[in-house]
Amino acid sequence: MNQSLSPDLIGFSDVAAKLPQFLHKVPNILSGLKQAYLRTSSTPAGLGLAFEKAVKRNPQGIALRFEDQQYSYQALNDWANQLAHYFVAAGFQKGDVIALMIENRPELVVTVIALAKLGIISALVNTSQNGQVLAHSINLVEAKAVVVGEECRGAVDDVREQLCITTDHFYWYADQETYNDPGQAPQGFTNLAIEADKFPKFNVVNTQKVQGKDGLFYIYTSGTTGLPKAVVFSNSRWTLAYGTYGHILNLQPDDVMYCTLPLYHATGMVVCWCGVIAGSATLALRRKYSTSAFWSDVEKYNASAIGYVGELCRYLMDAPESSRDRQHRVRKMIGNGMRPNIWNKFKQRFGVTEVLELYASSEGNVGFSNIFNFDNTVGFSPTPYAIVQFDKEKNEPIRNERGFCIKVDKGEVGLLVGKITRRSPFDGYTDPEKNRSVIVENVLKKGDAYFVTGDLVRDIGFRHAQFVDRLGDTFRWKGENVSTTQVENICSDHEKISEAIVYGVEIPNTNGRAGMAAITLAPDVNTLSEHDLTDLASCFKQALPHFAVPVFLRILNSVDTTGTFKYQKTKLKDESFNPDKTSDKLYVLLPNSQKYAELNAEVFANIQAYKYRF
Structure with missing residues (x-):
């Protein structure tokens, strides 16, 4: 979500207006919350x-x-x-x-x-x-x-x-x-x-x-x-999801959840399925996602709900309109990553009335769910959290003169952190060192501890948030998290490449960020030939999952690093793949192409105009 978007601020009156359509869910939600929270670790x-x-x-x-x-x-x-x-x-x-x-x-x-x-x-x-x-x-x-x-x-x-x-x-x-x-x-x-x-x-x-x-x-x-x-x-964490997301979805025994995730x-495994189990409903699976088969499968299984990520929704919107678009009983969907620019268009085209957008991470201790069915929000969170001011250049929260973090004002963007408590523990990774690196202490008062999500969100009021961006060494593309280090290692292994810096860049009308590799060439290589551009694409496709293959390449003369030898990515991200912002050579791996092609002003304009479906 772009930070320049006007926030959809939410107040008490907005929530009150949603109550009539929400009240019928309350008994089921209370039952779920009882199971989710009235428990101990034993x-x-x-x-x-x-x-x-x-x-x-x-x-x-x-x-x-x-x-x-x-x-x-x-x-x-x-x-x-x-x-x-x-x-x-x-x-x-x-x-x-x-x-x-x-x-x-x-x-x-x-x-x-x-x-x-x-x-x-x-x-x-x-x-x-x-x-x-x-x-x-x-x-x-x-x-x-x-x-x-x-x-x-x-x-x-x-x-x-x-x-x-x-x-x-x-x-x-x-x-x-x-x-x-x-x-x-x-x-x-x-x-x-x-x-x-x-x-x-x-x-x-x-x-x-x-x-x-x-x-x-x-x-x-x-x-x-x-x-x-x-x-x-x-199991405790699963029970929390089951008692919240699972019961908020409010499926009944005659409901069918179609899941291609x-x-x-x-x-897929937790969010979609726990809603099915909570309602004693049906889970209908497809081995792998297919745009062409999606609505025919929905019809075949008589699905009433679907699981989604943002990319899936975009693929469905990009497909030609069909009589099948509304020949189904799907009214509910649950998942994450629905982009604001297609949120209402998706609901109108496919007849969906309830988008249970949510925010959670596999390792985190804070979650949001769109229980009131607002548009353009990851929803409401009952768990303790804070959204604090963050310095992107220093890559750390901003603290006041007393040493504590500063909460953002309503409508502002900041770093989301989840308070670690007995009811919202941080289960962590298998590696204790990684656990220490994602916990920050003395956040709002002396002695407290919070899990650092690594995500920037906007506080839109009434304990609701909008997702804005992901920090750190991963970015999300095709519904998957891409490790920049993994891609950098693969790029640097190629004989024509000396060094590589990998980061995510936004392409208009797509979800997440596409991979871009800024590379320096090996000492004996002056330029990339047509054969080299084909070989690079082939090698990357063989060594990396499809979602991690760099979409863009930028040829650098040298790499800027910090005093601690960390790559300076901020400027590269800002310049993205715009040929007007750099004199460096730019290349793009267009959809269904087997080699990288030069990215000139005409190609850039076509990408901006959504003439390519990445």
């Missing part, structure tokens, strides 16, 4: 317990749909119990970690339920990872086993020798409907579908022993070293 809690309660409420209701498959709550619970009994018999215990690398399909969902019932932590590995990054992700959390879908087996095979996992703890699912046809496992893997089928279907007793403080997931975020960080997501991210 209270039985979490996904496994909540799912079993949903089974009791709606045993024959459809819990999950995928392609032509569907499973009732009872059937999915029976399957999960068989898996849980197997893992107990195999010697796994509460607190163990099992890495899961399976694309969006029933096998991933049922395995997560099974492990949650036992208090075993699911490490939700990004299915696009490979090589060093994949090996790091699995070893980082000290996984005792890995469960892989056939669609991801090649990546696991490539790093198998690097993994600290015993040879008998590599589990496998065929890439098919394994509930009825388990297939035959390749050499070196145990067929989990066959093994689990030998075990009983009744609930395991372990679920009642899983407490809020116990880990549920490891979710990976971009690390400043270029390698992912693993964030601990506890990857379940290795919290928006």
Whole structure:
């Protein structure tokens, strides 16, 4: 969100005007808040317990749909119990970690339920990872086993020798409907579908022993070293999301949530699914997002709600208008990143009446949700937080003469920090050093401690905020966090490049920031040939996830650094990819192109006019 936008300030009268449409949700919200907040770290809690309660409420209701498959709550619970009994018999215990690398399909969902019932932590590995990054992700959390879908087996095979996992703890699912046809496992893997089928279907007793403080997931975020960080997501934290977002969404047993978001991210796995479980509703999955199939899938599953990130909404808006745009019963959507410039247009075109925009991070302790259904806001937060003045140049909060941070005024932008309390703890990363780096003390009074979100937000009043920008060494593109260090390392490895500085730049009518690499050429290279421009694109695409490939290149004569050898990125970000602001050579990787092309005034104008769909 651009800081120059007029803030949509909210006052008591605005909230009062929303109350009539809000009141019918109150009983469900109060029920959720009771579950979310009336608990301690030793209270039985979490996904496994909540799912079993949903089974009791709606045993024959459809819990999950995928392609032509569907499973009732009872059937999915029976399957999960068989898996849980197997893992107990195999010697796994509460607190163990099992890495899961399976694309969006029933096998991933049922395995997560099974492990949650036992208090075993699911490490939700990004299915696009490979090589060093994949090996790091699995070893980082000290996984005792890995469960892989056939669609991801090649990546696991490539790093198998690097993994600290015993040879008998590599589990496998065929890439098919394994509930009825388990297939035959390749050499070196145990067929989990066959093994689990030998075990009983009744609930395991372990679920009642899983407490809020116990880990549920490891979710990976971009690390400043270029390698992912693993964030601990506890059962208590899941229960908080379940009791807030899940109940605010107010789904009923006949509702269907269509989710195309990857379940290795919290928006899909936690936010979308916890709303389904809270309402004993149906989760309809697609393996990967498709613009062309989106509304036909919605019609097929008779979906009434959708999960989203900002990029998904833009893709749908960019698609040609169709009769299917309103031939559905979707009225609710939940997610994050909806841009103000399409917010109302999206609602009008597709007939959506409720946008439950939210703000949360996998590692953070502060959350917002748009419970009153205002436009252009991440919503309201009941958790303790502050929005404080921030010095971008010094990269630190501004403090007054007494040494305390200064809250911004209503309508102003500042750094969002979440107060660390017993009710809003900071669960943290696996690395204690990383934990220390994101905690700031003596913020508003002596002795307090806050989690630094790394995000700039605008205070728009009545405990509502608008997201403005992300600080630090990551930026968001295509719904993913991009590590600048990882991309810088890959760029610098190329023989034609000496040094690289990577940062995110805004492209009009897109969400997030596209990657731009300002590079210096190797000493023996004077210019980039056509072959070089093709080779750079090819190498980057092979070494990086698609969302991390730099869209823009800038050729520098030298790199400016600070006294501590940190790159001076502020000026580069300000000049962006505008050829009028620099005499440096600029290149762009246009959509569907196989090589970088020179970015001149004409190309720049076409980008500004939205003639390319990045």
